[in-house]
Amino acid sequence: MxxxxxxxxxxxxxxxxxxxxxxxxxxIGLSKLSSKLNAKSESPSGDTMELMTTDGSLIQVDSSEVxxxxxxxxxxxxxxxxxxxxxxxxxxxxxxxxxxxxxxxQRACNKAHYITxxxxxxxxxxxxxxxxxxxxxxxxxxxxxxxxxxVTVCPVDATFKRKDGLVLIDNERCIGCRFCMAACPYSTxxxxxxxxxxxxxxxxxxxxxxxxxxxxxMPSLKGTVDKCDFCPHMVKNGELPHCVTACPNGVxxxxxxxxxxxxxxxxxxxxxGLLKEKSGYRLLEGLGTEPSVYYLPPVDRLVEFEDxxxxxxxxxxxxKPE
Amino acid sequence: xxxxxxxVDDLAPRKYGKIGxxxxxxxxxxxxxxxxxxxxxxxxxxxxxxxxxxxLWGIYISNFVFFVATxxxxxATVAFLRLTRKAWRTPLVRIAEIITVACITMAGITIMIDMxxxxxxxxxxxxxxxxxxITWDVIIIPTFLVISLLxxxxxxxxxxxxxxxxxxVTKPKLSKWYGRLSLKWTGSDAQRALQAKSIxxxxxxxxxxxxxxxxxxxxxxxxxxxxxxxxTNFAPYFISGAFVAGVGALITVIYxxxxxxxxxxxxxxxxxxxxxxxxxxxxxxxxxFNVNEYLIPAITAKKAEDAHLTTLFTxxxxxxxxxxxxxxxxxxxxxxxxxxxxxxxxMFLVGSIVVIASWWKRYIIITPTLLEPILPIQGVPESWHSxxxxxxxxxxxxATLAMALLIITVLIRYLPAIPIQRTAEEQSIVxxxxxxxx
Numbered sequence: 187m188x189x190x191x192x193x194x195x196x197x198x199x200x201x202x203x204x205x206x207x208x209x210x211x212x213x214i215g216l217s218k219l220s221s222k223l224n225a226k227s228e229s230p231s232g233d234t235m236e237l238m239t240t241d242g243s244l245i246q247v248d249s250s251e252v253x254x255x256x257x258x259x260x261x262x263x264x265x266x267x268x269x270x271x272x273x274x275x276x277x278x279x280x281x282x283x284x285x286x287x288x289x290x291x292q293r294a295c296n297k298a299h300y301i302t303x304x305x306x307x308x309x310x311x312x313x314x315x316x317x318x319x320x321x322x323x324x325x326x327x328x329x330x331x332x333x334x335x336x337v338t339v340c341p342v343d344a345t346f347k348r349k350d351g352l353v354l355i356d357n358e359r360c361i362g363c364r365f366c367m368a369a370c371p372y373s374t375x376x377x378x379x380x381x382x383x384x385x386x387x388x389x390x391x392x393x394x395x396x397x398x399x400x401x402x403x404m405p406s407l408k409g410t411v412d413k414c415d416f417c418p419h420m421v422k423n424g425e426l427p428h429c430v431t432a433c434p435n436g437v438x439x440x441x442x443x444x445x446x447x448x449x450x451x452x453x454x455x456x457x458x459g460l461l462k463e464k465s466g467y468r469l470l471e472g473l474g475t476e477p478s479v480y481y482l483p484p485v486d487r488l489v490e491f492e493d494x495x496x497x498x499x500x501x502x503x504x505x506k507p508e
Numbered sequence: 509x510x511x512x513x514x515x516v517d518d519l520a521p522r523k524y525g526k527i528g529x530x531x532x533x534x535x536x537x538x539x540x541x542x543x544x545x546x547x548x549x550x551x552x553x554x555x556x557x558x559x560x561x562x563x564l565w566g567i568y569i570s571n572f573v574f575f576v577a578t579x580x581x582x583x584a585t586v587a588f589l590r591l592t593r594k595a596w597r598t599p600l601v602r603i604a605e606i607i608t609v610a611c612i613t614m615a616g617i618t619i620m621i622d623m624x625x626x627x628x629x630x631x632x633x634x635x636x637x638x639x640x641x642i643t644w645d646v647i648i649i650p651t652f653l654v655i656s657l658l659x660x661x662x663x664x665x666x667x668x669x670x671x672x673x674x675x676x677v678t679k680p681k682l683s684k685w686y687g688r689l690s691l692k693w694t695g696s697d698a699q700r701a702l703q704a705k706s707i708x709x710x711x712x713x714x715x716x717x718x719x720x721x722x723x724x725x726x727x728x729x730x731x732x733x734x735x736x737x738x739x740t741n742f743a744p745y746f747i748s749g750a751f752v753a754g755v756g757a758l759i760t761v762i763y764x765x766x767x768x769x770x771x772x773x774x775x776x777x778x779x780x781x782x783x784x785x786x787x788x789x790x791x792x793x794x795x796x797f798n799v800n801e802y803l804i805p806a807i808t809a810k811k812a813e814d815a816h817l818t819t820l821f822t823x824x825x826x827x828x829x830x831x832x833x834x835x836x837x838x839x840x841x842x843x844x845x846x847x848x849x850x851x852x853x854x855m856f857l858v859g860s861i862v863v864i865a866s867w868w869k870r871y872i873i874i875t876p877t878l879l880e881p882i883l884p885i886q887g888v889p890e891s892w893h894s895x896x897x898x899x900x901x902x903x904x905x906x907a908t909l910a911m912a913l914l915i916i917t918v919l920i921r922y923l924p925a926i927p928i929q930r931t932a933e934e935q936s937i938v939x940x941x942x943x944x945x946x
Binding site for chain 1: 559562564622629632635636637640729883889
């Protein structure tokens with residue numbers, strides 16, 4: 187807490203502004219907090235609050251001691267796009283036991299990122315380790331590696347790694363050499379070989395948007411690389427990435443490794459507990475790329491693998507507009 | 509033995525005949541077609557190529573690797589033979605230097621053609637990041653180009669002085685140019701000492717830079733996780749492959765120049781015999797690295813490696829792979845082991861085969877690997893599962909090859925293909941166009 191308030195001192199110089207900002211924070215618990223903050227004074231007020239610490243134990247604190255945590259202000263902070271949202275480390279968990287290739291994730295992703303090419307950023311692979319083992323569906327996004335091969339080989343720093351874990355692309359700097367695509371072992375990157383044509387096929391107002399690494403595909407640029415961006419444009423507003431909310435089966439969990447919490451929109455669980463309990467793993471762990479996406483093995487499945495076959499399209503991942 | 513005036517007559521550059529003119533027009537036509545295709549690619553984007561998200565590099569890159577490899581001829585022959593003091597190099601080095609300049613120039617242009625956003629070329633300098641192998645390329649290619657230009661230029665100084673005198677009456681304008689380029693060469697001892705020293709330094713530098721250039725080129729691929737590229741063998745494999753491509757190109761070009769310039773008295777069977785032996789050496793070294801690259805991995809054959817090797821040995825790319833390996837590498841080695849095989853005409857045929865095979869060899873190194881990613885190829889159009897270059901790619905690539913040949917043709921039009929002064933000295937002829945040594 188001390189570190190947090192120290193880091194944010196620039197933004198909190200003006201006490202009045204601080205109180206005003208605090209008042210804006212949504213959520214029932216937080217609005218209670220802010221009303222206490224409004225009444226803040228230097229001397230102990232005698233009013234105590236019950237709070238829960240990160241390890242789960244309840245403590246009592248004098249309300250005058252309560253200082254707002256920086257992260258609750260994310261959506262109003264003007265943070266550096268290349269640095270990332272401070273003090274966060276975004277992770278995803280994909281529960282393969284729940285995936286039945288409904289492809290809602292892919293459709294939502296294609297729509298939210300205005301994908302006009304023929305290769306979706308979010309793929310659901312039909313996988314089978316060997317002849318005798320069960321087939322399963324495996325959704326893949328960008329793995330947002332902590333040791334990203336793509337970032338290492340980029341000659342111009344167009345693709346970069348943020349402190350909050352995201353690997354993003356500056357499409358206005360990319361020179362289109364495609365070395366990052368050759369380097370990525372997960373084949374997650376796609377290229378705009380021609381004009382994306384979003385204004386024609388999707389009636390998108392291209393001129394109204396400046397390209398930003400924070401919202402890949404809005405708009406896409408010819409001759410540059412695109413890929414899954416973990417939806418920072420949603421996350422910074424406290425919302426979940428599109429694939430997470432679109433999935434009808436709760437396959438995707440998204441969250442913060444520092445908070446040790448992930449949610450699929452319905453249930454919120456401890457990341458470490460989930461990975462331990464269900465033997466989580468990461469794709470191609472042996473390569474040492476340290477992905478930010480964890481997988482839970484496809485065991486105790488409630489759905490038949492074959493049920494997903496009706497949606498399976500070997501040669502298509504982006505629906506063409508009629 | 510010829511007298512000096514006849515020799516200068518033989519070796520001084522002159523206009524090409526009708527065949528030469530037709531050849532130049534032919535090259536220019538191919539280049540124009542390529543330029544049109546490239547402009548179209550600039551406008552529409554690389555969607556005009558058959559590259560897609562899986563086959564993300566195509567013949568632009570394999571052609572680039574070919575040019576880089578062929579430019580090694582400067583290091584492999586000029587520097588190597590000079591540093592080892594092989595006297596038979598004299599009539600061959602100038603052409604080798606010219607090939608080097610042409611190929612490294614075209615390598616630089618070709619890699620820019622592969623860039624989808626050439627308008628952002630300066631980003632490579634403004635935002636350069638040193639850990640990217642592409643940045644290493646950005647550093648080594650211009651360095652190598654400068655060194656190869658110096659390696660061509662320094663030995664030319666006395667020849668420029670000779671040509672200035674030779675053309676003084678017949679072509680005063682041209683003579684003036686040669687005069688300027690000769691940097692007031694008089695042949696004094698001080699100048700000779702300085703020139704000899706400079707050439708030694710540049711020869712050593714180009715040897716080093718050549719090794720580095722091939723190495724960086726190999727690292728472009730071996731720094732990825734791709735099966736077939738992720739190999740510690742790759743740098744020496746590329747260096748030895750470049751040795752083969754370079755010497756092959758040298759033999760081919762020398763044969764044609766000898767015919768076009770009627771240099772049979774200067775480039776003799778003896779020289780072809782020597783070059784043939786050099787090519788055998790290059791091929792044997794390359795075969796050794798091919799064994800390391802393809803046969804040894806077959807023994808442990810991890811699943812992905814196994815799939816990759818199967819594609820090459822018996823699968824989709826098997827015909828090309830065996831053609832390139834057997835006809836393009838093993839057969840030339842066998843032919844050149846026989847003395848009859850090292851005569852000029854068979855050497856020309858072998859050299860041509862080696863060069864063509866070297867080009868396709870790069871194709872076979874790049875393409876199959878890209879089509880075998882770690883995760884399966886799913887959810888993309890069926891056509892994305894394979895790759896063969898589009899008309900645009902062929903037009904542009906042929907134009908780059910034509911441009912390299914045009915550079916060589918033009919340089920041989922204006923520069924003596926064989927060093928005049930050095931040949932004269934070796935045959936100890938002294939004549940009117942040269943200052944007699946005191």
